[in-house]
Amino acid sequence: MKATGPNYAIADLALAESGRKQIRLAETEMPGLMAVRNEFGPSQPPSGARISVSLSITVQTAVLVETLVALGAAVRLASCNIFSSQDEAAAALVAAGVSVYGCKGETSEEFWWCLDQILDWTNDPQIAAHSGESAGGQARLGPTSVLDDGGDLVYLIHQGLEFERTGELEQSKSWANWEHEIVRSLLESSRLMSSDRYATLASSIVGGSEETTTGIQRLEVLEREGRLLFPMINVNDAVTKSKFDNKYGIRHSLLDGFNRATDVLIGGKTAFVAGYGDVGKGCAEALSGQGARVIIGEIDPICALQAAMDGYQVARLESVIEQLDFIITTTGNIDVVGAEHYPRMKNLAILANVGHFDNEFDVPALEELAVSVTEIKPLVHEYHLPNGRSLILLSEGRVMNLGNATGHPSFVMSASFTNQAMAQIEIAQNAANLENRVYRIPKLADEKVARVHLAALGAVLTELRPEQARYIGVSADGPYKPEQYRY
Numbered sequence: 001m002k003a004t005g006p007n008y009a010i011a012d013l014a015l016a017e018s019g020r021k022q023i024r025l026a027e028t029e030m031p032g033l034m035a036v037r038n039e040f041g042p043s044q045p046p047s048g049a050r051i052s053v054s055l056s057i058t059v060q061t062a063v064l065v066e067t068l069v070a071l072g073a074a075v076r077l078a079s080c081n082i083f084s085s086q087d088e089a090a091a092a093l094v095a096a097g098v099s100v101y102g103c104k105g106e107t108s109e110e111f112w113w114c115l116d117q118i119l120d121w122t123n124d125p126q127i128a129a130h131s132g133e134s135a136g137g138q139a140r141l142g143p144t145s146v147l148d149d150g151g152d153l154v155y156l157i158h159q160g161l162e163f164e165r166t167g168e169l170e171q172s173k174s175w176a177n178w179e180h181e182i183v184r185s186l187l188e189s190s191r192l193m194s195s196d197r198y199a200t201l202a203s204s205i206v207g208g209s210e211e212t213t214t215g216i217q218r219l220e221v222l223e224r225e226g227r228l229l230f231p232m233i234n235v236n237d238a239v240t241k242s243k244f245d246n247k248y249g250i251r252h253s254l255l256d257g258f259n260r261a262t263d264v265l266i267g268g269k270t271a272f273v274a275g276y277g278d279v280g281k282g283c284a285e286a287l288s289g290q291g292a293r294v295i296i297g298e299i300d301p302i303c304a305l306q307a308a309m310d311g312y313q314v315a316r317l318e319s320v321i322e323q324l325d326f327i328i329t330t331t332g333n334i335d336v337v338g339a340e341h342y343p344r345m346k347n348l349a350i351l352a353n354v355g356h357f358d359n360e361f362d363v364p365a366l367e368e369l370a371v372s373v374t375e376i377k378p379l380v381h382e383y384h385l386p387n388g389r390s391l392i393l394l395s396e397g398r399v400m401n402l403g404n405a406t407g408h409p410s411f412v413m414s415a416s417f418t419n420q421a422m423a424q425i426e427i428a429q430n431a432a433n434l435e436n437r438v439y440r441i442p443k444l445a446d447e448k449v450a451r452v453h454l455a456a457l458g459a460v461l462t463e464l465r466p467e468q469a470r471y472i473g474v475s476a477d478g479p480y481k482p483e484q485y486r487y
């Protein structure tokens with residue numbers, strides 16, 4: 001991170017103008033966030049909130065961050081993945097006064113340092129601007145709220161507190177051993193600064209929100225074990241998030257990443273998609289739309305049956321591996337593709353993961369097996385195997401649609417991030433009435449998010465007449481479906 005200042009560490013401030021132009025364009029594709037600004041701008045519901053945000057630092061995230069700022073909040077932002085930043089978006093936000101830590105291609109040490117930085121608001125200039133006080137000199141100050149993607153920020157807070165209490169670090173299932181050691185060393189440095197630094201920083205947090213499937217799974221573990229320190233709103237399971245972003249978003253950005261990375265023809269090739277959840281469904285549709293033959297791997301009989309009914313072959317990776325041109329993991333699970341698979345793969349098969357963490361492909365096993373590695377270009381690597389074949393790994397096994405491309409397009413992220421903005425408003429206004437649990441977005445709010453996106457696509461909703469509403473037993477203003485409806 002070459003550009004550093006009192007409230008930022010990013011790649012290059014000179015990219016701010018380019019970032020601003022892209023943000024301006026994205027705003028026109030994010031009607032939900034613009035509607036939030038219009039509706040809540042005057043009342044400023046999160047006014048005074050200090051929100052520590054860990055999301056991919058993209059142009060779309062910049063529009064969300066600026067929405068939160070327009071509503072009166074201050075934001076410290078870091079990336080949730082080492083390869084998913086758009087440096088121009090980071091620069092534009094810094095130029096606008098937001099505190100930003102992260103760049104595309106940061107190291108894992110930098111990644112964790114950035115997360116630590118966004119939790120510490122002690123000298124943040126936005127606070128001075130808000131309160132009219134001069135910066136510096138305050139007691140240590142933490143966030144009032146967190147906004148997380150994947151759960152690393154929330155886990156770091158929980159680990160930090162535990163480490164200060166016991167000197168022990170719990171082994172997170174999502175972190176490799178070496179990453180665990182980075183977190184330990186970070187927390188040791190923090191403890192040298194102050195033995196209760198994390199406890200103090202966490203004491204002001206009243207709640208937060210989580211963006212993605214994997215993050216929700218991790219929060220639910222903390223909730224089940226009675227260890228969740230504050231209420232968290234589950235944005236992922238809003239229908240207007242997971243049934244749109246995870247599916248239609250990846251339907252766009254999988255191909256974007258594939259094309260930018262390899263420019264290889266997809267039509268006529270054979271692709272294996274591991275996982276037929278929301279993301280797997282979007283990947284399969286994108287690839288078959290390009291004319292690829294798609295084979296699905298699933299462990300859940302319901303999703304496997306869905307895949308079969310959608311016309312895909314459903315098979316075990318082992319039984320089709322020699323045929324595959326592309327292998328894509330979307331499971332949110334570990335070790336889906338490993339040492340036993342690589343030697344059997346076709347020459348120049350392309351391997352890509354779009355699940356949140358980089359543990360779906362066993363990359364260390366591939367590294368061990370390979371006799372050499374050629375970097376074709378950044379985030380596109382050719383692994384030469386002892387059998388004379390080579391394999392192409394994208395984004396080093398990390399989330400490829402954000403590494404090799406720029407993630408989902410603005411319109412679909414508008415729906416996700418409108419849920420995020422509403423979740424943060426709820427935390428600012430109502431956290432005192434929430435328990436330390438994971439909460440879903442209410443269906444009426446979910447329907448509202450969809451509603452504000454219709455006009456931009458020229459979609460005209462049919463109005464339910466009062467007698468029709470009575471007949472099907474709903475209110476004419478919604479919610480239109482019972483909680484268990486699956487869409």
Ligand code: NAD
Pocket residue numbers: 212213214215242245246250274275276277278279280297298299300303330331332333336354355356357399400401402407408
């Ligand atoms: P999901 O739970 O809907 O789908 C995952 C599917 O994988 C499930 O159907 C599950 O049965 C299946 N599965 C689990 N283990 C498997 C295995 N070993 N082999 C085959 N199938 C297996 O989750 P989702 O919402 O589709 O999200 C999947 C992952 O993608 C998560 O990590 C999520 O956080 C991430 N995600 C990424 C993006 C992106 O932009 N790249 C967007 C949304 C979500």
Ligand code: RBV
Pocket residue numbers: 056058059060061080149150211212213245249356399402406407408409413416
């Ligand atoms: N995602 N963000 C973008 N353009 O900012 N694209 C994808 C973007 C999010 C998506 O919501 C998913 O749940 C998460 O990245 C996985 O880390």
